Amino acid sequence: MRAARLSFVTAAAAAAALTAVTGCTQKSDGGDGDRVINVTATDDKCETSAKEIAAGHVELAIENKGSKVTEVYLLFPDDRVVTERENIGPGTKQRVTAEVKAGEYQIACKPGMKGDGIRQSLKVTGGSAAKRDPRLDKAVAEYRAYVQEQAEATLPLAEVFAKAVKAGDLEAAKKAYAPSRIGWERTEPVAESFGDIDPEVDVREDGLEDGQDPATDWTGWHRLEKALWQDKKITDREKQLADKLVTDLEEWEERVGTADISPTSMANGAKELLDEVATGKVTGEEERYSHTDLVDFKANVEGAQKSYELLKPVAQENDKALVTELDKQFAALNALLDEYRPDTSSYDFTSYDKVTEAQRKELSDAVNALAEPLSKLAAAVVTK
Template identity: 80%
Template sequence: MRAVRLSVVTAAATAAALAAVTGCTQKSDAKNGDAIQVTATDTACKVSKKEFPAGHVQLDIENKGSKVTEVYLLFPDDRIVSERENIGPGTKQKVTAEVKAGEYVIACKPGMKGKGIREAVKATGGGKVAKRDPRLDKAVAAYREYAQEQADATLPKAETFAKAVKAGDIEAAKKVFADSRLGWERTEPVAESFGDIDPKVDVREDGLEDGQDPVKDWTGWHRLEKSLWQDKKIGDREKQLADQLVTDLTDWQKRVGKAEITPTSMANGAKELLDEVASGKVTGEEDRYSHTDLTDFKGNVEGAQKAYELLKPVAAENDAALTAELDKQFAALSTLLDKYRTDKTSYVFTSYDKVGKADRKELQDAVNALAEPLSKLAAAVVK
C-alpha cells in the first residue's frame, strides 16, 4: 500500500462510469492516436483537451516536474476510474480506461500527496455501442468471484489475528499477522476502490492526511503492527483497534460482491499491484516493523497474475509478443520470490531486514521487467 492514497485503482466500485455489466461498451469516436495529453509539473496539471468522446480513452502522461507524481481520472466525488502512480520526473506513462459520457476530473499529485492539482473534463456522448467479446465478460465474472473468495478467506484470518491481540498474546498475533493480509494484498485494486475502507485498515503512519492525529486517527493493520513489533505491548487501545479492524474488513467483504469490474480495470489493476510492490514492498516501507514485506509482495504478484491470466486469451490474439513476454517475466519473478520462501507449503518468507542490498536490487529489477510490459495489457485487451 502506498504511503498516501486517494483510494486506489480502477476496479470495483468505479464502474458506474465504466462499461455496463451487460457486456456492451461505448466505442470511442476519437481517432486512433487521439489521446489526451496530460503534462504534470510540481505546480500544474495541464490537459490537452477538456472534452473527449466517451468509450476507450487513453491518457498520455508526461511528468515535467521535479517530484514523483500520480495521475488520476476521477468522478467528481473522487471515485477512481483509472490512475497511474510512481511517475518519475522526466518519464512518460500511458493509461487506457473505459468511460461513459459524463463529468470527470483529471488530477495530478506531485509528491504523491494530498488531493492533487485538478482539471475538470467531460466525456461526450455519441459513441457507438459495440458488443464486448464474451470472453472478456467471462474474465470479469471470474475475477469478481476471485475477489469475493479472497475477501471471504481474509475475514476468519483477521478474526484470528484480532483474537490474539485481544488476549494480549503478542507472539500469537505476530505469527498470524502476515497471513491475515494475503487476501487483501491479492485484490488491492478492488479493495482500495472502496476509498473509505482502505484508510481505516491499511494506511501507514506517514500516509495519514494532514491534520490527522496518529494517536486518535491511525487504525488498521499497520497501527497494530507497530504496537506488536516496535512498542512490544498491547493495551486497551490496541484491543479496540483489533475489533475495529474486523468490523472494517467485514464491511469490505460485504461490499466486494457489489463491485463492478471491467477488462481495462482488471488490466490496470494488475499494473497497480506491481506499482504497490515497487513503492512499498521492495523498499521495505510497507511492513517496516514486522519485515513481512515478502508475503505482501507475493500476494500482490499473485493477484496481478490472476487478472492477467483471465485476460490472456483475448490479449494473446491481439498482441502475442506481449503475452509471451508477460509469461516469461511473471515466471521469472515468481521463481525469484520463491527463493526467499522458508516454508514451501505456506506463505512464510525470509524477514525482509535480512535481505541485502544486492538481493533487493535483483528483486527491484525483476519487478521493473514485469511492470513495463504489464502497463501495455489494457491497450492489448481493447484493440
Template identity: 85%
Template sequence: MRAARLSVLTAVTVVSALTAVTGCTEKSDAKSGDRVINVTATDSKCTTSAKQISAGHIELAIENKGSKVTEVYVLFPDDRVVTERENIGPGTKQRVTAEVKAGEYQIACKPGMKGDGIRQDLKVTGGKVAARDPRLDQAVAAYRSYAQEQADATLPLAKTFAAAVEAGDLEAAKKAYAPSRIGWERTEPVAESFGDIDPKVDVREDGLEEGQDPAKDWTGWHRLEKSLWQDKKITAADKTLAKQLITDLTDWQNRVGKAEITPTSMANGAKELLDEVATGKVTGEEERYSHTDLVDFKANVEGAQKSYELLKPVAKENDAALVTELDKQFAALDALLDKYRPNTSSYAFTSYDKVGKADRKELSDAVNALAEPLSKLAAAVAK
C-alpha cells in the first residue's frame, strides 16, 4: 500500500489546451492525431492541455513544477482509477500510456500524495478505435482469471489469520499474517482501482488522511500487525478488526471480476507493483513491525511478472529490445530475492530487519533497473 492516495490501476493521456485548477479553463479539444495531454502539476495547481479527446490510446506527459512529490490520476466519475502515476518528484517528468473509452473523466494531481487531489474535467468522445490485437484480448482475459484466482486463494488464508486473532492466539496470528497477504500483493493494482477497498485493508498509520483518528479510522492488516508485533497483545478491538478485515476482503473478492482491465492497465499495473517495492518494501516501511517485507516484495514482483508474461508476445513483436532487457532484469531480481530464502519453493524469507544497508541498496538498485524498462511496456503494447 502506498502512503495515502486515491488508488491505482491504469494509465491515460491527452492533448492541447491550458487548464488551471483554481481559475477558468479554456475549452479545447485535442487535435486529430494528437494523443498526448500535457499535465503540469504544482503545489496548488493542476494544468492540463486538453479538456476533450477521442477514445483510444492516449498519453499523459506529466511535469511536476512544485516542491512536493505528487501523483497524477485519471478517474472515472465514481473515483475508480483509470490511470495513475505516483512518486513524481519535484522537477521531474513522467509519461504514461493508457486506453480510454468514451465518457466523462477527471484528471487529478495530488501534491504531497494526500487528499482528493486538484481536479480537471476530461471528456472522452466516441470515435473510431483501432481493432485490438486478439492476443491482447486473450491476455486481459487470462489476467482477469489470475486476479480472481488470487482473491479466491487469499480468503481462506485471511480467515486463518483472523481466526487466530479472534482466538487471542498471538503466535498463530503472527505465523498466518504474511501468507494471508500474498494474493493481495500480487494483484494490488486491481484492488486499488476500486478506490475504497485499499484504504480499509492495507493502509499504514502514516497513510491516514488529515483529520482521521488512528484509534477509530485505522483498520486492516497493518493495524493488526502493530498489535501483534509492537503491542504484543490482542485486544477486543483487534478481534473486531479481524472480522472487519474478512468482510472487506470478501467485498474485494466479489468485485475483482468487474474491474476495468485493459492491456495498458496491465502494463502500468506491473510498473505500479515495482513502485510499491521501491517506496515501501525496500525501505522497510510497509511491514515496519513484522519485518515481513520480503514476502510482499516477492509477491509484488510475481504479480508484475505475470502481467508482463501475458503481454510479452505482442511487446516482443513491437519492441524486441525492450523484451530482452525486461527478461534480463526480471531474472536478475528473482535471483537476488532467492538469496533471502533458504527454500525457493516456499515464502520463508529472511526477516527484513536482518538485511543490512548494503544489501538493501543492492535490492533497490535491482528494482530500479527493472522499473525503468518496465515503464515502457504500456507504450510497447499500444503500438
C-alpha cells in the first residue's frame, strides 16, 4: 500500500480538508452549488474554486488535466488524512462527498502519486456540521468498535508470524504471513490514516519515496514476504524487522481508537477498499512474491461490506435503487471469490499465480461493477 490513504475522520474535518483544496477566496453560504469545490489537478498545479467554506457536507469535484496519474488528499494540519482519491488518471474525473467541522485544513494534489504534494490551505467556518440522523451516529460507533476489534485480533497473529521468522522457520513463517494481514486489510483506510505507520508496515518496494534505499529503508510485511518467497532465507535483518513489525502494529492498535470516523468517511473508505483491490490485488502486484492476493482481496471486500451494512438503513431511505444494486454486486463478487476456496469458512484461497488472465479479467469486472455504485454511497448518507 501507499504511505497515506483515506482516513476515517470526522465529517467536518473532511469538508474542511476539502476547502483546503481551494485556490481562490470564494466563500460558501450554504447552497447546494456552494457545496461543490472544483479541484483541477495538473502536473505542477492544484487549482480549486474556493478557499473558505461553511461547515457541513461538501463535494470535491476533481479533474486531472495533467499527464500523470494523481491523487488528491484532504488533510488535517498534522497530516492525518481526512479523505482522498487515488489513481486519478490523466483526463479523468472523480467526485468525493464528505462532511467537515470548522477548522484549518490542507488539500494536497500528488502528481505521480509521490511526495508531499502541491498543497493549498482551507478554512472551514461555522461552529459544527449539521445535525445528522442518530442512526448514523450508531453506525459510526459500531464501526469504531469493529476497527478496534480487528486491530486487537491482528496483533497475536502478527506475533505468531514474527516468532516463526525469528526462529528461522521458513515454512512456518510462510504459513503465518497471510493470516497476520487480514485485520489490517479489512480496515485499511483507517489503518492508513496514520501516515507514519503505514509506510513502515505495508509499503511495497516500488512504493518507497524517491531517495529511499530498499536495503535500509524498506520495512514491514512485504519486505519480509520477499525474503521468505524470493530470497528463501531469513537473516538477522529479517529477524530485526519481524520485531519492528510487531512494535509498529502495537502502536497502531493503541492509536486506532483515536481515528476520526464519520458516515461519509466510512462510505468513502468502502470505495477505497475496492480501489485497493482493483489496483493491487487483481493485478497481482500486492503479494507479488507469496501470491496470497486473494486473501487480501477477500478481506478488503469484507471491510467494505461492513461499512456498507452499517450505513445501509439510511442509504435505503435516501436511494433505494442504489442499495438494491449494491446488494446485488456484493453478492456476485463474494460468490465469485468463493470459487477460489474449497472451504468457505477458511481463508485458504487459490494461489494467485494459478489464476489465469481470463479469470483475473472476470474478477476485475466484478470489482468494477461494485466499485461504481459504491462510489455513490457517501452521497446517499450525507445530511441533506
